[in-house]
Amino acid sequence: MEEVVRQHYADHEKQEIFDKEFLPHIHSMYNFGYRLTLDRDDAKDLVQDTYFKAYRFIESFQKGTNAKAWLFRILKNSFINDYRKKVKEPNKVDYQEVESYYNSDDVDRQITPDLRVEALRDMIGDEISNALNALDVDFRTVIILCDLEGFKYEEMAKILDIPIGTVRSRLHRARQLLKEKLSEYARSMGYKNT
Amino acid sequence: MSLPNPFPLNNGKKATCREMLQVILDDEASTEQREYFKAHMEFCMPCFKDYELNIAIKQLLQAKCNSVAPEGLKEQIRNRIAQII
Numbered sequence: 001m002e003e004v005v006r007q008h009y010a011d012h013e014k015q016e017i018f019d020k021e022f023l024p025h026i027h028s029m030y031n032f033g034y035r036l037t038l039d040r041d042d043a044k045d046l047v048q049d050t051y052f053k054a055y056r057f058i059e060s061f062q063k064g065t066n067a068k069a070w071l072f073r074i075l076k077n078s079f080i081n082d083y084r085k086k087v088k089e090p091n092k093v094d095y096q097e098v099e100s101y102y103n104s105d106d107v108d109r110q111i112t113p114d115l116r117v118e119a120l121r122d123m124i125g126d127e128i129s130n131a132l133n134a135l136d137v138d139f140r141t142v143i144i145l146c147d148l149e150g151f152k153y154e155e156m157a158k159i160l161d162i163p164i165g166t167v168r169s170r171l172h173r174a175r176q177l178l179k180e181k182l183s184e185y186a187r188s189m190g191y192k193n194t
Numbered sequence: 195m196s197l198p199n200p201f202p203l204n205n206g207k208k209a210t211c212r213e214m215l216q217v218i219l220d221d222e223a224s225t226e227q228r229e230y231f232k233a234h235m236e237f238c239m240p241c242f243k244d245y246e247l248n249i250a251i252k253q254l255l256q257a258k259c260n261s262v263a264p265e266g267l268k269e270q271i272r273n274r275i276a277q278i279i
Contacts, residue, residue: 011279018275023268030263044267051271056278120250128254146220147255153222172216178251 007059014058021067022054028068028149029075035144036079038133046083050075069151073159076141084137115179119186131181139174146171197233200226211241219248 009017029050033043053074054061061070132140145151145159156167201209201217209217211234217223218231235242 023271026263026268026271027261030267031259031261034261035259040264044264047263047267048271048274052274055275115247117246117250120247120254123254126258128251128258132255132259143255144259147252148259150221153220168216168220171220175219175248175251179247182251 004060005062007062009059009063013063014055017058017061017063017067018055021063022051022071025068025071029071031148032072032075032144033079035133035140036076036137037083042083046075046078049078049082053078066155068149069155069159072145072149072151076159115183115186116191119189119191120182122189123182123185127185128182131178131185134181135174135177138170139177142167142171143174143178197226197230200224200230211238211244215241215244215248218245219252 026047029047030043033046033050034040037043037046050071054071057074061067132143135143141160142156145156151159153164153167157164160167162170199208201214203209204213214227214231214234217227223231231241235245
């Protein structure tokens, strides 16, 4: 963990950082909150709490550094501390399973359900959103951070407090699981596995 | 088609298709790695299909899984902070 160097900001500087560096991320923050809690009201509260904390601890933020990653980390920690207890989600990721995949090359190409691009083109409703929401929260999270928010491994590792190797393996597993979900939808839409 | 392989070795072995694809999908690839993989896909059908599928999923995610914060949320946040200033 890097050492936090406390900054000293005048009130108008705090306001400026908050308005120009923090608030512009509100939509991404809200989406992250929603995908974590799966509840729009909880997401609102979570985002409000996160911004409130961000303001209170603004002097731990170094101007010009990655505000979005900093905010995402606070949001994720608030979720774990304040919301995860409320949400019924007993099934934790089996990390052993996740880590071991690297030793078994090409195994998952065989078990990957055959999903076709054409089937995806027909998913014009909530299929993808439902598929994403159905994943365990830890898997959902890495997909959001990587594919929706464009964070790099290193940033994700900091946001989630996990090693880069775990980010990589979790992302791999998450993509597999998402594909499995999507191919279930494809099958129910009448696409045959070919 | 004799570009040097720019992907790092893994335990002394060259990167597998799956490892290369993940670097590309996770957007961690260098320009050289991208070029190499593009050339590789021309003769590796499984990689080409996997790549296409994963990119289609990514695009679907981006098109369908974003949300907009409710109206007034920014104001609520500002008001709450105004109380502690």
